[in-house]
Amino acid sequence: MAVVLIVLFVLGVANFAMHSAVLDSGHPLFKRVMGLGWFSLGIEYLMLLGCMLMSVDGGDGWAWSYAAYTAINATGLWLILSGRLP
Numbered sequence: 001m002a003v004v005l006i007v008l009f010v011l012g013v014a015n016f017a018m019h020s021a022v023l024d025s026g027h028p029l030f031k032r033v034m035g036l037g038w039f040s041l042g043i044e045y046l047m048l049l050g051c052m053l054m055s056v057d058g059g060d061g062w063a064w065s066y067a068a069y070t071a072i073n074a075t076g077l078w079l080i081l082s083g084r085l086p
Helices: 002-024 034-056 060-081
Strands: none
Touching: 002 034, 002 060, 034 060
């Protein structure tokens, strides 16, 4: 259980870093919603907290779901920062 929480914490740090990089990228998609940056980071925090709380009770599926969410975020970050997303 402790290992799952440590992994979720590391994934959460990665998600916050990726989220901040996307918000700071200056991509035209996010210029319109810049006022919602803090709100979206709050949602990110609530998702991490929820997954950690659910995993404490033995819900390993929540950890796997958060890992998949992190992989999707990484793909989105790569698309935005590489210029492949118009």
